Amino acid sequence: MGAPAPQLTARPGPVIATLAFAGTTAAVMQTLVTPLIAELPQILDTSSSNAAWVITVTLLVAAVCVPVVGRLGDLVGKRRMLLACSVPLVVGSVVCAFASDVVTMIVGRGLQGMGMGMVPLGIALLRDVVPVEKLSGSIALVSASMGIGGAIGLPLAAAVAQYANWRVLFWGSAALAAVVAVLIFTLVPDVPAGAKGQRFDLPGAIGLGAGLVCLLLAVSKGADWGWGSATTLGLFAAAVVALAGWGVWEVRTTDPLIDLRTTARPRVLLTNVASVFVGFGMYASMLVMPQLLQFPEATGYGLGQSMLAAGLWMAPGGLMMMLVSPLGGKLTNARGPKFTLICGALVLAVGYFAALALLGSAWGVMLVTIITSSGVGLAYGSMPALIMSSVPLTETAAANAFNTLMRSLGTSVGAAVIGVILAQMTTTVGGHTFASEDGFRTALLVGGGLALVSAAIAAVIPAARTTESGTEDTDPAPEPAQAKV
Structure with missing residues (x-):
């Protein structure tokens, strides 16, 4: 059965804006509790280790649900699954707003994690409804929305946490998710499912x-x-x-959750591997910069900023990601997504190595954040374009979800590795132990080095060729009847 032809919409602007807003909202959910980390044990009357599950559970649930939601998008329709993702975002936010114990909060945060499939679903839907001349720019914007939401959401959440009751954070996120649902229902067209009739694995x-x-x-x-x-x-x-x-x-199996033969094609495989390293590189900055901004000046390298001030110093990075996205789309149109990915990884590396000389002031940290965010914006915007040019329409959402999963694995491993580095390289000031300046510099060198690795991997991604069906591919693959038993 052939895949349905894309149903291009006459006015793609509102659709693109809605999907970008949906991705930004999903990202805000992830950074929502960051300003509360130190206070969670007291708020929930629990230990620090138990409170840490409030963050961990969102990561775990999102990792499990994103590929499942992506495949369901191919089977039953991407718009339908976008609406389905908005439900746990709203319900989870309300549960967290009412929470008075750690178990209830963990349940609410887990529900929020179920909605993180919005971004890959939105990117996949763009292929169905956006004209080809606007596709690269729209993919770049929606893909970068995760970074944009994280960078903008942090200072907003810090401000609310500092000047209002913490429950307002979750009521606000519930309202945002409800607005997203209304916009999707109103503005996003219902496109026929690409893999309709296949079974769910x-x-x-x-x-x-x-x-x-x-x-x-x-x-x-x-x-x-x-x-x-x-x-x-x-x-x-x-x-x-x-x-x-x-x-x-x-x-x-006949209808797999993720077609591993497709993901094993060099163009798809190498893009996913590069995604892991870019995800690692992005998260290294997110761990290092806030700590440098907030560490006391008595350490000799800390800048003594409050959580709110630190978030505001880092917010321009998110805004720059928003500005860079359309430029990345134009670069992709002119030179191809592979070139854009290489450029993004190299810019990310430049930001890390520049940080070694610029971390003595908050202005320097802001400049570093702008550079690294620009690199991430270029890289993140090019990856879905590479993936979608190499997979059939019946696997668009699932393939994008798998790529999102690879980015998440990169950020998770990055958090663990950078955490180990900072925990092992410490200094004591005034009876308190802090990660040392050498520890931060080592973390930055690791982040920059892995950004260069991702650029090297991207450089060997094969060029695409167009098949008879109109799908770009790089190597002959077995026909479905031969590939599956």
């Missing part, structure tokens, strides 16, 4: 979910439990077994 979803939960738990909690502890090592081993079994199942 429930065993594949369970296998991938189990493997990802084990892997991300080990990565995110390994520093607390001990990297050599039986729990951490057991989770890593369980992840290997579960993901290996999932891979065997996926190549043998």
Whole structure:
């Protein structure tokens, strides 16, 4: 059965704006609790380790749900799944707003994690409704919305947390999610599902979910439990077994959750690998810069800023990402998404290496944030274009969701690695222990080095060629009847 032809809309502007706003809202949900981290144990009357699950659970649930939601978008329709994603965002926010204990808060944050599939769904929908001449720019904007929302949401959340009751944060996020749902229902067209009639791979979803939960738990909690502890090592081993079994199942089933033969094509595979390193590189900056801004001046390198001030110093990075996105789209149209990805990775690396000389002032941190955010905006905007030019219409949402998952894995591993570096390289000032200046410099060197690695990987991504069906591809792949049993 052939895929339905794209249903181009006459006025794509409102659709693009709606999908970008949806992605920004989803990103705000992730940074929402950042200003509350230090106060969560007192607010929820629990330990710091238990309170940390308020952040961890969102990551875990999003990792499991994003590929599932992406595949369902291909099966039942992307608009329908966008609306479905808005429901747990609203409900989860309301649950958190009423929460008075850690369990209720974790449940609410888990529900919010279920809605994180909005971004890959929105990007995939663009291929169906946006004219080709506007596609690259719109993909870049919607893809960068995760970074834009994170950068803008942090100072807003800090301001609300500092000057109002913390519950206002969640009531505000519930209102944003409700507005997103109304806009999607009103402005986003209902496009026929590309893989309608195929079955949903429930065993594949369970296998991938189990493997990802084990892997991300080990990565995110390994520093607390001990990297050599039986729990951490057991989770890593369980992840290997579960993901290996999932891979065997996926190549043998008729309608897989993720077509591994498609993801194994060099153009798709190398883009996903580069995504992991770019995700790592992006998160290194997000961990280092806020701490440098907020550490006391007595350390000799800290800038003594409040949470709100630190967020405001970093906010221009999000605005720059918004400005760079349309430029990245034009660059993609002129030179191709591979060139844009290489440029983005190199700009990200320049930002990290420039940071080594510019971190003595808040202005220097802001400039570094602007440079790194520009690199991330270029890179993130090009990845979906590379992916969607290499997969059939029936797999657009699933392939984008898998790429989003690869970025998330990169940020998770980045958080763990940078956390270990900063925990091992410390200094004591006034009886308090802080990550040392050498620790921050090492973290920046690692981030810059991995950005260069991502540029090198992007440089060897094969050029695309157009198939008879109109899908760009790079290597001959088996026909569906041969590829699946």
